[in-house]
Amino acid sequence: MRLHREGYTIMLTTGLVLLALNLLAYFYLFSSQPTAIIVLLVASLVLFGLVVQFFRVPNRQLTRAESQVIAPADGTIVVIEETEESEYFKERRRQISIFMSPLNVHVNRNPVTGIVRYFKYYPGKYLVAWHPKSSTENERTTIVIQLANGVEVLLRQIAGAVARRIVWYVKENQPVEQGTELGFIKFGSRVDVFLPLDADVKVKIGDRTKGGVTVLAELPS
Structure with a gap:
C-alpha cells in the first residue's frame, strides 16, 4: 500500500x-x-x-479485459437504471452509480481502454451525493472514452456535501488504459457510468465495488 x-x-x-x-x-x-x-x-x-x-x-491485481467495463471507484452500487443522458449522448443509456463514503479508497480509475473523446468540468453546488439533482447541479466532470471498436463509455465524477475538490488527470484526445488513474475526489462522493443499453450489467444494487477490479458490465462487440 x-x-x-x-x-x-x-x-x-x-x-x-x-x-x-x-x-x-x-x-x-x-x-x-x-x-x-x-x-x-x-x-x-x-x-x-x-x-x-x-x-x-492499496496494492491490487487489476482486471484487464477489452470487452468489460471495470468499476472506476471503490464504493457501493446505488443506482442501476435506464435514463436519458442529456449532455453528450442525448439519448437513453444504462446508468450505474457508485457512492463513495469517506472510508472508501478515493482514487478514480479508467473503466476501459481507449481515447478520451470528450471532457468537461462544471463548477456547481455540493448537494449530498445521493440527491437526485447532484448529477446535474453539483461540481462535476464528464469524461467520454471511446473504445477501439467505437463504443463510447461516459463517466461522471460528482462532488458531494463533504467532497469539495475533484481532481482529474485526463484531457481530450488522450489515450488511456483500463485501470490507470483517472482522478481523485477528496472526502466522499459519487461516480456515474453511462453504458449502451445492450450492455450486460454484472452488478446489482447494494454491491460493493473495488476500483480497477470489479466488473460492472460486459459491452456488446
Missing part, C-alpha cells in the same frame, strides 16, 4: 496542527490534568489516522 500524492499537503498540515494543539495542551492548557492530555492525544491520533487512511492506495 502507498499514500496518494493528493494527500501529502493535507496530511502534513493536519499533523502539524494536531502536534501544535497537543503541545499547547501539555504545556499550558491542561498541564495539571493528565487525563485530559491523554484524551486529546488519543483523539488526535484517531483523527490523523482517518485522514491518512482516506488517501491510501
